[in-house]
Amino acid sequence: MNVVVCIKQVPDPNSVGQLDPSTHTLRREGVEVVLDPGDEYGIEAGLQLVETHGGEVTVVSMAPEKGLDAIRKALAMGAAKGVLITDPALAGADALTTAKVLAAAIKRQPFDLVITATESTDGYTGTVPQMLGALLGVPSVTFAKHLDGDGQKLTVQRQTESGYDVIAATLPAVLSVTAGVNEPRYPSLKGIMAAKSKPVDKLALGDLGLETPKPGQTITSVQPAEERKAGEIVEDDGEGAKRIVGFLEAQKVI
Amino acid sequence: MAGTTWVFAEIVDGKPVAVTLELLTKARSLGGTVEAVAFSPVAEAAAATLGEYGATTVYAGTDPAYAELLLGGPAADALAKLAQEHSPDLILIGATYTGRDVAGRLAALIDAPVIANGLDVAANGDITVQSAIFGATQVVQTKFDSSGPKVALIRAKSFAAEPGGGGAPKLVKIDAPIDEKHRAAKMVESKADTATGPKLEEAAVVISGGRGLQDPKNFDLLHQVADLVHGAVGASRAVVDAGWVPYAMQVGQTGKTVKPTVYIACGISGAMQHTVGMKGSKNIVAINKDADAPIFKLADLGIVGDTLKILPQLIDELKARKG
Incomplete structure (x- = not known):
């Protein structure tokens, strides 16, 4: 089966994000970038499927040139090849533009399954998987916390507000997976070495027959959120529990 | 408009x-x-x-x-x-x-x-x-x-x-x-995680746990507190991802947004992912070993100490109060 996994390179989630004050786009200079930790679950899910049912995993990413590092990590985990779409016109692209670019790149080859995370760790829009489903003309089976499948079908536990739904889907489809769907592997030394010689296609907007996107939205202001008033922070001296009870009483919740 | x-x-x-x-x-x-x-x-x-x-x-x-x-x-x-x-x-x-x-x-x-x-x-x-x-x-x-x-x-x-x-x-x-x-893409069945007591989004008191609880079984302490104060139990993404508790309990960016009268964060460092979902609480109490944990920046009452020592004491205090 042909599995495509969409991945994103993001600023290290352990660093504090910043917006460029003039362009309101994510500041990338001087910030360590990593493969989005949320994407490792999608890569792992794809690898497990092809290891059991045959086929290969292709990773697709829209990113500046440096995004190649994230693709190499996925290749080191075991993906067969990569596609990097990089174009200065894509700086600050919104979710729909991102989905259009990824869909155009995915369509260049036959696919059975497209896997994504549920949202990126930096942007958190969380709509690209569904947009991909619509653009590719297939169902989007989303928020999978458990997954069984083969080359023809999937059975998924899809997270809901109150528990989960069991969804049975036939392929082709887009699948978004939550963290917790599996335990992503670490790249082996052999995998890291092999990744260096695996093919990566580099494409620009023109190669996909797409024009420079028009942004549909503009950030008009960015302001610090109202800070909460500083509270009382105390070392526990054995009276901590009593203080909490006192606090609950003062708030009249007990 | x-x-x-x-x-x-x-x-x-x-x-x-x-x-x-x-x-x-x-x-x-x-x-x-x-x-x-x-x-x-x-x-x-x-x-x-x-x-x-x-x-x-x-x-x-x-x-x-x-x-x-x-x-x-x-x-x-x-x-x-x-x-x-x-x-x-x-x-x-x-x-x-x-x-x-x-x-x-x-x-x-x-x-x-x-x-x-x-x-x-x-x-x-x-x-x-x-x-x-x-x-x-x-x-x-x-x-x-x-x-x-x-x-x-x-x-x-x-x-x-x-x-x-x-x-x-x-x-x-x-x-x-x-x-x-x-x-x-067919819907085969719908399963609800069973929970007793008030709903997470509606409870006046929410007590949530994170990695600092060290072991899934220590969530039992939170449930005991919740029962005593008629509250609900929540969790950070870290422990949900680790499979300790179901997703329905997750508070945060990718989980639920809660705004209780009192939110008690136990062993939760205060990662942004989590705070987005609880920052709107009227009052925040935090218990954490690490005095530098970001959760203390949000807390109205912060106790720097061992969550696993304080929670049993809290249960005893609440029981004693009920008589």
Whole structure:
């Protein structure tokens, strides 16, 4: 089966994000970038499927040139090849533009399954998987916390507000997976070495027959959120529990 | 706004979900016409409630298949067709799992931008959505530049739901055949995580645990406290991802938003992912070993100490108080 996994390179989630004050786009200079930790679950899910049912995993990413590092990590985990779409016109692209670019790149080859995370760790829009489903003309089976499948079908536990739904889907489809769907592997030394010689296609907007996107939205202001008033922070001296009870009483919740 | 606002009405167990009523309430305050669009075999039965909260028209898709398929696909198709016919100015969708499915597919189908994670929306000429980024440390205003319908995903609990005294809405049946491709994703069954006591989103006290609890079995301490104060138990993403507790308990960016009278964070460091979902609590109590944990910046009362020592003492104190 042909599995495509969409991945994103993001600023290290352990660093504090910043917006460029003039362009309101994510500041990338001087910030360590990593493969989005949320994407490792999608890569792992794809690898497990092809290891059991045959086929290969292709990773697709829209990113500046440096995004190649994230693709190499996925290749080191075991993906067969990569596609990097990089174009200065894509700086600050919104979710729909991102989905259009990824869909155009995915369509260049036959696919059975497209896997994504549920949202990126930096942007958190969380709509690209569904947009991909619509653009590719297939169902989007989303928020999978458990997954069984083969080359023809999937059975998924899809997270809901109150528990989960069991969804049975036939392929082709887009699948978004939550963290917790599996335990992503670490790249082996052999995998890291092999990744260096695996093919990566580099494409620009023109190669996909797409024009420079028009942004549909503009950030008009960015302001610090109202800070909460500083509270009382105390070392526990054995009276901590009593203080909490006192606090609950003062708030009249007990 | 002299225009038309649509609210995607999500129907669960025969009733509109809370965020739908919150969005209808907000839509009323924007002025103009407020209408709702619902997809469920029992959508018509939910229309009266939608009217009460402000919808003057309810478009209802009642195909039995809406309950048998993964809803987002067919609902987005029908909503796109309807939007092209009626050209609403703004489509508000609650940021639930199904809401995100509908919004994403709809945006792609009608080639409209979607602004996600909305906490407020304003319409004064331009339509602007307020959201919070970087763990709610910064507030961002984003304006739609596009022509045509604007799609906004709004987080639950951004507004209070208040009935507007509206009468029965006009009911318009949606006639949209379901595309064959959507029949490839079937809903087999729906499972609810069983929880006793008040719901996480409704409890006056929420006590949440994170990695600092060290072992899944220590969540039992939280349940004991919750029982004693008639509260609910929540969790950080870290422990949900680790499989300690079910997703339904997750508080945060990708989980639930809670605004209880008192939120007690136990062994939670205060990662942005988590704080987004609990920052709106009236009061925050934090227990953590690490005096530098970011959660203390939000706390009204912070106890620097061993969570696993303090929780049993808290249980004893609460029991003693009850006598």
